[in-house]
Amino acid sequence: MQPVHLPGPRLALRELSPGDVDGVFAIYGSPAATHHLSFEPRTRDQVAEIVQRSVASATADPRSEYAVAVVERQSERLVGFGRLATDPHQQRGATFGFALRPDVWGRGYGVETVRLLLSLGFDTLGLHRIWGARSPLNTASAATMAAAGMVEEGRIREHVHKAGKWRDSIVHGILDREWRRAGAE
Numbered sequence: 001m002q003p004v005h006l007p008g009p010r011l012a013l014r015e016l017s018p019g020d021v022d023g024v025f026a027i028y029g030s031p032a033a034t035h036h037l038s039f040e041p042r043t044r045d046q047v048a049e050i051v052q053r054s055v056a057s058a059t060a061d062p063r064s065e066y067a068v069a070v071v072e073r074q075s076e077r078l079v080g081f082g083r084l085a086t087d088p089h090q091q092r093g094a095t096f097g098f099a100l101r102p103d104v105w106g107r108g109y110g111v112e113t114v115r116l117l118l119s120l121g122f123d124t125l126g127l128h129r130i131w132g133a134r135s136p137l138n139t140a141s142a143a144t145m146a147a148a149g150m151v152e153e154g155r156i157r158e159h160v161h162k163a164g165k166w167r168d169s170i171v172h173g174i175l176d177r178e179w180r181r182a183g184a185e
């Protein structure tokens with residue numbers, strides 16, 4: 001497959017590069033951005049490893065992992081991190097995740113990011129189903145996925161272990177025909 005380069009109205013998805021460590025650290029190292037995620041804020045060294053692994057995974061054949069940068073088209077600044085991972089146990093299915101720098105929240109970038117990741121999955125990769133899991137308290141994520149046309153499907157009990165406790169996850173999913181229908185409206 002060609003390297004990911006997917007433009008939207010204001011943002012674009014592109015492949016990560018080794019120079020993106022500080023940009024990703026502004027998200028994965030942030031207590032605010034990781035508050036509802038499954039992990040504690042990462043150190044810069046941990047982020048450097050994630051970026052290195054992500055860059056390597058982009059050349060795997062077949063490729064199952066699409067960890068990408070979300071950038072502002074105008075400034076080219078990295079403002080988010082997205083991940084789509086195809087599931088070998090699910091025919092044409094993938095899970096996904098997304099996070100943005102706190103200083104750009106509330107501008108509609110979340111919905112645009114989710115739409116770009118869904119477009120990558122459905123329009124480029126020909127997937128049938130994409131789903132994401134969020135913390136029950138993550139109302140911003142719930143509203144963002146709903147605004148992008150994703151349906152709340154249910155609860156995975158005690159899915160994530162964080163800060164010494166198990167927590168449930170709420171699943172949101174979307175099918176290829178729902179994506180196409182939303183695009184046609």
Ligand SMILES: CC(C)(COP(=O)(O)OP(=O)(O)OC[C@H]1O[C@@H](n2cnc3c(N)ncnc32)[C@H](O)[C@@H]1OP(=O)(O)O)[C@@H](O)C(=O)NCCC(=O)NCCS
Nearest residue numbers: 098099100105106107108109110111134140141143144147
């Ligand atoms: C979730 C996240 C990507 C949303 O990004 P954003 O750019 O602020 O979202 P948008 O501006 O596109 O808003 C999308 C919707 O969420 C709603 N929303 C945004 N922040 C909210 C909040 N704190 N509480 C409730 N709703 C919120 C908006 O009102 C909008 O809903 P609407 O379309 O019904 O009006 C961002 O908060 C983030 O990066 N959070 C940390 C990482 C994370 O939680 N990722 C999701 C993991 S499952």
